[in-house]
Amino acid sequence: MAPPMSAARFLDILRNEGVTVVEVGDWEHHHRNHRGPWGPVHGVMIHHTVTSGAEATVRICRDGYAGLPGPLCHGVITKDGRVHLVGYGRANHAGLGDDDVLKAVVAERALPPDNEANTDGNRHFYGFECENLGDGEDPWPEAQLDAVERVSAAICRHHRWTERSVIGHLEWQPGKTDPKGFTMAAMRERIRDRLN
Numbered sequence: 001m002a003p004p005m006s007a008a009r010f011l012d013i014l015r016n017e018g019v020t021v022v023e024v025g026d027w028e029h030h031h032r033n034h035r036g037p038w039g040p041v042h043g044v045m046i047h048h049t050v051t052s053g054a055e056a057t058v059r060i061c062r063d064g065y066a067g068l069p070g071p072l073c074h075g076v077i078t079k080d081g082r083v084h085l086v087g088y089g090r091a092n093h094a095g096l097g098d099d100d101v102l103k104a105v106v107a108e109r110a111l112p113p114d115n116e117a118n119t120d121g122n123r124h125f126y127g128f129e130c131e132n133l134g135d136g137e138d139p140w141p142e143a144q145l146d147a148v149e150r151v152s153a154a155i156c157r158h159h160r161w162t163e164r165s166v167i168g169h170l171e172w173q174p175g176k177t178d179p180k181g182f183t184m185a186a187m188r189e190r191i192r193d194r195l196n
């Protein structure tokens with residue numbers, strides 16, 4: 001458990017991890033804090049967008065769409081590996097998930113199956129949306145996977161978390177499939193190796 005870091009610190013730790021950051025508009029003050037709590041934070045959640053094209057993907061994640069106002073995450077990881085910061089604070093990315101999963105993330109234990117949607121995830125997770133169609137065929141370029149690894153490691157380093165604090169949306173909320181095209185187990189190994 002930890003209070004969220006400041007937006008300025010967030011920017012610093014990403015750059016220090018070698019991430020190519022793009023600041024989008026007034027990202028530091030774009031959030032949903034008026035609609036609910038932000039923090040304490042317990043982990044990092046990875047998503048895919050089901051969109052293609054960097055520009056459209058970043059715009060949707062910043063603005064949201066009818067029925068789901070933005071920001072839809074904190075950082076958008078496009079296929080070129082750049083990380084576009086679109087918001088900071090509470091963001092509409094995690095929705096309701098499983099309290100048993102949250103307990104496992106807090107304890108950094110192996111994850112149980114996600115079979116309940118009873119807990120507000122937007123409060124507790126940093127979120128990254130990755131530009132991918134999510135059909136299992138759209139490729140994940142190495143530059144993009146490298147950025148997923150780096151942003152996750154940077155946050156874990158700051159909070160003194162292990163790779164077990166990084167989960168996929170599909171491990172949080174019943175019915176979700178993202179990210180699809182690589183496994184979170186393999187990504188956690190990469191993050192573990194980077195942290196060691």
Ligand SMILES: [Zn+2]
Pocket residue numbers: 046047048093169176178
């Ligand atoms: Zn998702």
